[in-house]
Amino acid sequence: MSATTARRRFWRGVWVALKRRPSRLVGVGIVALFTVLAIAGPWFYPDRLPYDADDIYAPISWKHPLSTDFEGVDVLALVITGTRGVLLVAAAAGLVTVVLGTATGLYAGYRRGAADSVLMRIADFILTIPGFPLLVVLTVATNLSAWWKMALVLGLIGWGSLARAVRSQTLSLRERGFIEAARGLGMPVRHIVAKELLPNVAPYIATNMLIAVTAYIYAQVGLFFLGVLPLNTSNWGVMLNQAVFGSGALISPDALPYLLAPLGAILLLTLGVVLVIDAMEEIFNPRLRAA
Amino acid sequence: MSRFAWRLAGHLVRGLVMIWVVTTFTFFLIRLMPGNPVQIQYERLIQIGMSPDQAESATAVTYGFLPHGSVWSQYLDYLWALLHGDLGVSVDAQGVQVTDRVMAAAPWTVVLVLSGILVSFLIGVVLGVIAAIKRSKATGHALSVAGSLLHGVPPFVIGILLVALFTRVWKLFPSGGQYNADEVSPGFYLDFFGNVAYHAVLPATAYALASYGGWLLAMRSSVASVLGDDFLLAAELRGLTRLTQFRYLVRNAILPLFTVLAISFGLMFGGAIFIERIFNYPGLGMLLIGSIGARDYSMMSGAFLLITVAVIAANILADLLYTAIDPRVRRT
Amino acid sequence: MAIIELATPVRTGAPEVRVDGLTVAYRTDAGELPAVADVSLELPAGTITGLVGESGSGKSTLALALLGAVQHPGRVTAGSITIDGVGDVTKLDRAALRKARGKHIGYVFQAAQNSLNPLKTVGKQLLDLGRSHAVGDLRGLLRDARGLLDRMGLDAERVLDAYQHELSGGMRQRVGIMFALVLNAHLVVLDEPTTALDMITQANILQIVRDVHTALGLTTLVVTHDVGVVAEVAQRLAVMYGGRIVEFGPTAEVLAQPRHPYTRGLVNAIPRLTGDVDEAQPLPGRPPTLGTIPAVGCVFRERCPLRMSVCETVAPPPVTSADGRTVACHAVVQA
Numbered sequence: 001m002s003a004t005t006a007r008r009r010f011w012r013g014v015w016v017a018l019k020r021r022p023s024r025l026v027g028v029g030i031v032a033l034f035t036v037l038a039i040a041g042p043w044f045y046p047d048r049l050p051y052d053a054d055d056i057y058a059p060i061s062w063k064h065p066l067s068t069d070f071e072g073v074d075v076l077a078l079v080i081t082g083t084r085g086v087l088l089v090a091a092a093a094g095l096v097t098v099v100l101g102t103a104t105g106l107y108a109g110y111r112r113g114a115a116d117s118v119l120m121r122i123a124d125f126i127l128t129i130p131g132f133p134l135l136v137v138l139t140v141a142t143n144l145s146a147w148w149k150m151a152l153v154l155g156l157i158g159w160g161s162l163a164r165a166v167r168s169q170t171l172s173l174r175e176r177g178f179i180e181a182a183r184g185l186g187m188p189v190r191h192i193v194a195k196e197l198l199p200n201v202a203p204y205i206a207t208n209m210l211i212a213v214t215a216y217i218y219a220q221v222g223l224f225f226l227g228v229l230p231l232n233t234s235n236w237g238v239m240l241n242q243a244v245f246g247s248g249a250l251i252s253p254d255a256l257p258y259l260l261a262p263l264g265a266i267l268l269l270t271l272g273v274v275l276v277i278d279a280m281e282e283i284f285n286p287r288l289r290a291a
Numbered sequence: 292m293s294r295f296a297w298r299l300a301g302h303l304v305r306g307l308v309m310i311w312v313v314t315t316f317t318f319f320l321i322r323l324m325p326g327n328p329v330q331i332q333y334e335r336l337i338q339i340g341m342s343p344d345q346a347e348s349a350t351a352v353t354y355g356f357l358p359h360g361s362v363w364s365q366y367l368d369y370l371w372a373l374l375h376g377d378l379g380v381s382v383d384a385q386g387v388q389v390t391d392r393v394m395a396a397a398p399w400t401v402v403l404v405l406s407g408i409l410v411s412f413l414i415g416v417v418l419g420v421i422a423a424i425k426r427s428k429a430t431g432h433a434l435s436v437a438g439s440l441l442h443g444v445p446p447f448v449i450g451i452l453l454v455a456l457f458t459r460v461w462k463l464f465p466s467g468g469q470y471n472a473d474e475v476s477p478g479f480y481l482d483f484f485g486n487v488a489y490h491a492v493l494p495a496t497a498y499a500l501a502s503y504g505g506w507l508l509a510m511r512s513s514v515a516s517v518l519g520d521d522f523l524l525a526a527e528l529r530g531l532t533r534l535t536q537f538r539y540l541v542r543n544a545i546l547p548l549f550t551v552l553a554i555s556f557g558l559m560f561g562g563a564i565f566i567e568r569i570f571n572y573p574g575l576g577m578l579l580i581g582s583i584g585a586r587d588y589s590m591m592s593g594a595f596l597l598i599t600v601a602v603i604a605a606n607i608l609a610d611l612l613y614t615a616i617d618p619r620v621r622r623t
Numbered sequence: 624m625a626i627i628e629l630a631t632p633v634r635t636g637a638p639e640v641r642v643d644g645l646t647v648a649y650r651t652d653a654g655e656l657p658a659v660a661d662v663s664l665e666l667p668a669g670t671i672t673g674l675v676g677e678s679g680s681g682k683s684t685l686a687l688a689l690l691g692a693v694q695h696p697g698r699v700t701a702g703s704i705t706i707d708g709v710g711d712v713t714k715l716d717r718a719a720l721r722k723a724r725g726k727h728i729g730y731v732f733q734a735a736q737n738s739l740n741p742l743k744t745v746g747k748q749l750l751d752l753g754r755s756h757a758v759g760d761l762r763g764l765l766r767d768a769r770g771l772l773d774r775m776g777l778d779a780e781r782v783l784d785a786y787q788h789e790l791s792g793g794m795r796q797r798v799g800i801m802f803a804l805v806l807n808a809h810l811v812v813l814d815e816p817t818t819a820l821d822m823i824t825q826a827n828i829l830q831i832v833r834d835v836h837t838a839l840g841l842t843t844l845v846v847t848h849d850v851g852v853v854a855e856v857a858q859r860l861a862v863m864y865g866g867r868i869v870e871f872g873p874t875a876e877v878l879a880q881p882r883h884p885y886t887r888g889l890v891n892a893i894p895r896l897t898g899d900v901d902e903a904q905p906l907p908g909r910p911p912t913l914g915t916i917p918a919v920g921c922v923f924r925e926r927c928p929l930r931m932s933v934c935e936t937v938a939p940p941p942v943t944s945a946d947g948r949t950v951a952c953h954a955v956v957q958a
Contacts, residue, residue, distance in 0.1 A: 125309060127554065133579060141321065222445060259455060267448065270444050522740050525799075527724070529724060532754075
């Protein structure tokens with residue numbers, strides 16, 4: 001079977017899975033919307049959003065569809081412009097996790113033996129340590145304001161579960177004789193890994209990547225929300241922090257939209273990711289379809 | 292029984308190694324932090340008029356090691372103090388032992404986390420069974436999506452929504468604290484416990500909501516795989532009552548969830564930071580966040596260390612529980 | 624092997640079973656497809672019948688249908704199954720069916736399958752069985768179980784106290800037989816009773832099947848793909864292919880002079896211990912799956928050496944000849 005027919009068959013499978021439940025199409029739409037917002041959103045707004053001290057917590061209108069904040073800044077603009085920074089870091093961190101987790105899992109599952117047990121002990125260790133408290137301590141101790149530092153640390157904290165998933169998949173491929181057969185045919189290790197193993201663990205990587213990126217978005221929002229990171233940028237976490245601890249949005253009903261907007265954004269993104277993962281599970285595991 | 296003891300011993304050794312790694316990590320983190328806080332405190336004490344000797348020993352009390360001297364001797368001092376349960380002195384609350392503050396805060400966190408896990412476990416397991424049995428129907432799909440959604444939403448979102456809804460929109464519950472000091476004073480009597488329980492309802496619900504989705508998903512896939520097992524068909528063909536068949540199914544499906552319990556504990560203690568901050572609840576998470584605001588690094592590393600120890604201990608407990616329940620591990 | 628009298632001597636006689644025009648269909652994406660089509664079969668009281676077929680022939684579906692336990696998405700679409708003392712299984716309600724299972728009809732699983740709850744000892748599961756069937760005298764039930772286990776050469780006390788993972792394949796199979804018989808069921812269905820067992824254990828289990836069959840006075844159905852097993856224990860033999868019974872008759876006669884071309888192929892495919900391995904002729908082609916069974920005509924025609932034009936359009940009806948043998952084949956009946 002040639003590579004193009006395989007690819008065409010794969011995309012047809014994707015389409016069938018999406019069509020089976022329209023909710024999945026909605027999920028893809030939501031995730032795509034946030035990605036577009038992250039990339040293009042800030043182009044539509046000036047660097048410093050306009051504020052209007054006379055228009056604080058404005059009632060919902062066409063001009064301010066999600067009201068305004070304590071300075072009179074449009075909440076919708078805040079939600080949209082706050083997407084990019086967080087998503088960029090999360091995507092970079094997701095990349096770190098995928099590279100580290102895949103490499104570790106493949107290596108451990110391929111080599112087995114001592115290397116495997118040492119690597120898996122490390123993975124278990126990282127999985128056991130409560131990640132968010134560790135992140136808080138690291139943020140305080142090492143000044144993670146630079147985006148790439150934050151991405152690196154997030155990626156380093158989160159690779160454990162992917163490594164485990166890739167390893168067990170590699171081991172089961174090995175049990176099914178994949179690796180021995182390829183080796184018996186005299187294929188080089190590089191070919192076995194790239195052509196035999198990677199395509200088979202790709203579904204796990206894709207699903208894990210999506211979950212990891214979402215988790216990293218929320219971890220950053222959480223750090224801003226707690227005030228562990230400086231509040232000088234605009235994003236959902238800063239909004240939540242101001243709304244809950246700062247301006248008393250919890251007390252004044254006028255300020256409720258300011259609180260609910262970032263919460264709604266998070267809920268919407270989670271819904272999108274959940275629906276996409278639901279679709280991915282069926283695409284990668286057609287047996288579920290029969291059930 | 293000796294098998295059980297071996298397993299326990301193995302866990303303890305592994306747990307101790309992990310704790311040692313974590314302490315080493317926090318030590319170097321604080322020692323090598325930008326603007327070395329140990330040195331800063333030493334200099335501040337000199338500025339307020341202490342003699343170098345006094346300042347040196349005062350700093351040593353705070354962090355568990357002397358401000359001068361090599362990293363290695365400081366490290367050994369720190370470990371030695373730790374072995375005696377001495378985490379140093381809090382900078383923020385002058386003169387109070389970190390160990391004392393941490394120990395005072397820990398029970399509040401542990402009680403909340405445990406009650407949250409218990410409630411979410413029960414609800415999640417029940418709904419997970421339903422989701423698995425009805426998995427080809429709309430009910431099952433809706434349950435799964437709702438479970439995934441709650442599982443995916445970060446705990447602070449749930450916490451904020453609960454506060455906004457149940458303490459502001461409907462003023463049903465108090466918005467913070469572990470009890471109302473104006474109404475009751477701590478002691479062993481019913482009113483006090485009632486007050487504590489009243490204050491614990493919302494934060495415990497937040498924990499439960501944050502983790503129940505995970506249980507639901509785990510139980511759903513576990514039930515789905517046990518449903519395909521031959522022994523259930525055998526039970527049906529032997530004419531066992533539906534209730535007995537159901538008990539066989541649930542008991543076998545619950546077992547793998549004990550391995551998930553370990554991960555769940557880690558997440559819950561991580562979530563404690565948010566939930567205690569949102570509900571103003573004085574547990575370990577609140578202590579950790581408070582110490583950061585106050586630049587109280589001995590407090591910070593102490594609180595972090597205790598959270599980690601709690602998670603490791605919970606892991607060991609979960610595994611021993613699993614060993615006790617599964618005869619395949621217990622008797623081989 | 625010695626036959627020991629059981630503690631509870633009062634036993635009703637072996638029942639007769641009549642399957643009449645049974646059709647069992649599974650719902651698939653391609654519509655409802657029959658796994659068992661218009662099958663009629665009689666199990667006279669006190670006989671051992673062997674039901675032989677390749678996987679996918681519908682033999683397991685037929686066996687499950689005897690217990691009214693066709694699994695979702697399958698269902699009985701036509702026909703009846705009448706068992707003495709139970710009635711028409713296809714018409715029983717859920718509660719009556721449950722009571723009949725275990726009490727009137729015993730089912731023994733394939734040895735490779737785990738028919739025991741891995742988290743409970745055999746003894747505890749026995750008590751669950753007793754309670755489910757409202758057995759008043761649980762102590763008596765345990766006594767009967769011990770009697771059966773002893774008879775099968777097991778250390779009863781040890782087995783009752785054991786978990787599934789502590790038992791060997793042969794032991795599990797004997798425990799399975801005990802579960803099928805302990806409530807005095809007189810109709811026993813054994814599904815691949817010896818598959819996945821080693822040769823010596825296989826011989827042992829078959830000996831036990833014969834032994835309990837005569838000692839307890841049972842009606843027994845052995846479902847298997849292994850003609851050797853049937854030759855060993857069964858008095859009568861039914862051969863299934865593509866959801867139909869293509870040949871039926873006394874075991875010795877069917878095996879010595881198979882009439883249906885499929886049965887001939889099956890018998891020729893068995894390598895004989897004394898003969899040359901090369902003489903064994905494998906059957907050409909593959910058995911059909913649920914989706915590839917021809918809807919009209921003879922189900923075997925694709926692989927049949929005697930294929931005729933009538934086979935394309937008309938399904939051969941089972942014809943019973945004067946010597947008591949039944950064959951469903953146009954070519955054979957014409958001859």
